[in-house]
Amino acid sequence: MKPSEENKDFLFELTKSLQNTSRSGSLHGRLLELIDLKLHIQTRINELEKQIEETDPLNNRKEQR
Secondary structure (H helix, E strand, O other): HHHHHHHHHHHHHHHHHHHHHHHHHHHHHHHHHHHHHHHHHHHHHHHHHHHHHOOHHHHHHHHHO
């Protein structure tokens, strides 16, 4: 193999590795963003369920008995 061909192969592999690293970082970032959103949504769901329990007239009557 000629030295120029070896350099081309090396550069191709290096470029491919950089692209894979960049893509992996991007995918991890998107995953963390969705996990954060999931936690935020679950927190809001829990808050709303608590408010519903506190304001539900049927639930309050059961507690008074």
